Amino acid sequence: MTTIAQPPVVRDTVPATAPAAVPLIGQVATWARRRPTETAYTFVDFVADPDGVRQDLSWLELHRRATALAARIRRVAAPGERVAVLAPPGLGYVVALYGAWYAGAVAVPLFPPDQPRHAARLAGSYADCAPRCVVTTTAVAGAVADFVRANGGGAVLLADEAAGPDAAGVDPVGPGPATSDQDIAYLQYTSGSTRDPAGVEISYGNLAANVRQLWTAFAGGRIRFAAVNWIPLFHDMGLLATVAMPLLHGTRSVFFDPMAFLMRPERWLRLLSAEESAYTAAPNFAYDYCVRRVDPLLRASFDLSRVFMWLNGAEPVRATTLAAFADAFRASGLDRRALCAAYGLAEATVFVAGDRPDHRPTVTRFDRAALAAGQARPVTDERPAAALVSCGRPVGQRIAIVDPHRRVTLPDGQVGEIWVYGPNTARRYWRQPERSAEVFEAVLAGSAGLPVGPWLRTGDLGFLDGGRLYVTGRWKDLVIVAGRNHYPQDIEATAIGGCRALEEGRVVAFSVPVGAGEGAVVLAEPRSAPGGWHPDQVARDVRKAVWAAHDLALHDVVLAAPGGVPRTSSGKLSRAVARARYLAGAFATPRVG
Numbered sequence: 001m002t003t004i005a006q007p008p009v010v011r012d013t014v015p016a017t018a019p020a021a022v023p024l025i026g027q028v029a030t031w032a033r034r035r036p037t038e039t040a041y042t043f044v045d046f047v048a049d050p051d052g053v054r055q056d057l058s059w060l061e062l063h064r065r066a067t068a069l070a071a072r073i074r075r076v077a078a079p080g081e082r083v084a085v086l087a088p089p090g091l092g093y094v095v096a097l098y099g100a101w102y103a104g105a106v107a108v109p110l111f112p113p114d115q116p117r118h119a120a121r122l123a124g125s126y127a128d129c130a131p132r133c134v135v136t137t138t139a140v141a142g143a144v145a146d147f148v149r150a151n152g153g154g155a156v157l158l159a160d161e162a163a164g165p166d167a168a169g170v171d172p173v174g175p176g177p178a179t180s181d182q183d184i185a186y187l188q189y190t191s192g193s194t195r196d197p198a199g200v201e202i203s204y205g206n207l208a209a210n211v212r213q214l215w216t217a218f219a220g221g222r223i224r225f226a227a228v229n230w231i232p233l234f235h236d237m238g239l240l241a242t243v244a245m246p247l248l249h250g251t252r253s254v255f256f257d258p259m260a261f262l263m264r265p266e267r268w269l270r271l272l273s274a275e276e277s278a279y280t281a282a283p284n285f286a287y288d289y290c291v292r293r294v295d296p297l298l299r300a301s302f303d304l305s306r307v308f309m310w311l312n313g314a315e316p317v318r319a320t321t322l323a324a325f326a327d328a329f330r331a332s333g334l335d336r337r338a339l340c341a342a343y344g345l346a347e348a349t350v351f352v353a354g355d356r357p358d359h360r361p362t363v364t365r366f367d368r369a370a371l372a373a374g375q376a377r378p379v380t381d382e383r384p385a386a387a388l389v390s391c392g393r394p395v396g397q398r399i400a401i402v403d404p405h406r407r408v409t410l411p412d413g414q415v416g417e418i419w420v421y422g423p424n425t426a427r428r429y430w431r432q433p434e435r436s437a438e439v440f441e442a443v444l445a446g447s448a449g450l451p452v453g454p455w456l457r458t459g460d461l462g463f464l465d466g467g468r469l470y471v472t473g474r475w476k477d478l479v480i481v482a483g484r485n486h487y488p489q490d491i492e493a494t495a496i497g498g499c500r501a502l503e504e505g506r507v508v509a510f511s512v513p514v515g516a517g518e519g520a521v522v523l524a525e526p527r528s529a530p531g532g533w534h535p536d537q538v539a540r541d542v543r544k545a546v547w548a549a550h551d552l553a554l555h556d557v558v559l560a561a562p563g564g565v566p567r568t569s570s571g572k573l574s575r576a577v578a579r580a581r582y583l584a585g586a587f588a589t590p591r592v593g
Contacts, residue, residue: 042054082129227245281313345458353393367383398422473487480518508578
């Protein structure tokens with residue numbers, strides 16, 4: 001982003017439609033008192049048994065365990081100090097978060113040091129937050145203790161340790177923690193898909209507001225249903241959809257390990273089928289993955305008719321994915337109207353806008369050349385077009401499409417930077433005042449009836465069409481060659497469509513310096529096939545498809561070994577890391593083109 005000189009921030013009122021924040025974490029004690037034996041969280045363990053072993057945690061037991069853990073945390077960490085959670089997926093992770101909140105500490109949801117590909121990210125996030133103590137579970141306690149010793153030391157506590165004397169004399173249905181809406185609830189470390197990870201300060205007020213916004217947008221008046229998810233709990237979507245959403249009305253949350261999903265994606269569908277009413281959330285790749293990996297003979301055995309929302313977010317939503325998933329699971333009773341595209345980011349807690357589950361996804365074809373020039377022009381003929389999925393409308397917050405250089409809003413149909421204003425937007429990054437001012441304190445030169453500021457600059461590009469948001473890409477990801485803009489996801493989709501060796505989630509496009517200008521590069525992992533794929537043929541197919549669709553001559557086509565296309569710890573493609581590795585010569589062999 002370009003730093004812009006800005007006038008003093010004028011704090012406008014929150015939109016009238018925005019829900020007021022509530023003491024959300026204190027709701028645990030409420031449900032412990034009103035529904036002590038009802039299940040709050042269920043973890044399905046597919047390691048202990050391939051068919052899954054259900055482990056339940058009631059509201060009362062959660063309150064007791066969080067209270068006992070908070071007592072141990074207070075011995076080593078004062079209110080406001082950081083408590084890092086380095087635990088595997090499971091009930092212990094949930095208890096660790098609530099224990100930190102009950103202690104008045106700032107929770108830092110991370111992951112255990114058993115992911116070699118993300119070791120540098122974990123070490124960087126850990127050093128940045130400088131936690132006073134770490135909470136983990138018995139299963140990984142040894143590895144976590146070694147990690148802590150190697151990274152500055154600190155106390156290590158176990159979330160699955162017996163309550164013991166710490167819980168003695170504690171009113172099991174007494175009030176929850178005393179916190180202010182302005183207090184920091186947790187640091188959400190960004191996934192690092194386009195930059196180094198940074199800790200977003202999410203306040204209790206931000207968290208409560210975003211939970212209410214999600215309920216308003218998607219629940220449709222329902223208050224009794226289950227969440228079924230596998231997204232990592234250290235991910236913003238996983239934390240909100242799995243951990244925080246049940247608090248508002250005491251609903252139930254079922255979750256399992258992301259690796260169990262990747263090994264057998266039908267587990268997700270089977271767990272959803274078992275519920276009377278359910279919602280779920282996942283990135284776009286997960287829906288593609290189910291289409292490819294779930295045996296067609298199994299599909300009729302699922303009953304997906306009672307899933308009222310399939311939230312699709314965290315990465316670009318593709319129209320082809322929605323159509324393929326709906327067609328593949330029509331026999332399972334899937335309702336196309338339940339497929340909901342959404343847009344959000346960690347800096348806004350997570351949710352910004354979403355399409356409601358009362359109509360089919362809104363897919364519109366826009367002229368590709370005009371879109372690259374910043375104009376969204378719908379087309380109905382056969383000219384080259386980009387099929388974009390609407391991410392719906394904001395709920396309880398405001399969106400503006402802005403020319404960031406002039407700081408003025410743009411009319412419907414013009415592409416600009418997406419700015420967000422609402423009670424869910426964070427105040428700053430942890431210990432990064434300059435970046436915080438640039439991202440969280442943007443102001444409009446002319447408000448045109450909108451709040452002057454402070455606005456959140458998302459770094460994402462998009463436009464409004466009839467009030468609906470369409471996201472076109474990341475500002476920093478744009479591939480600009482010979483003065484023309486190309487969206488990398490369009491190049492990636494074209495490469496996949498033009499070469500049978502390639503598939504979704506294993507291709508990235510980016511630009512690199514070439515002479516006095518820029519050149520476009522495609523990095524791809526060909527899927528395995530009998531006899532393999534000849535590199536030269538793959539390169540020819542990709543070059544031909546991209547030239548025909550985009551009038552773009554690729555500078556390079558690089559084939560990577562399995563796992564060579566970099567991803568963030570939450571599974572998103574990382575174009576920035578791919579570009580950096582390319583420039584460092586990491587993909588020198590094999591290179592084709």
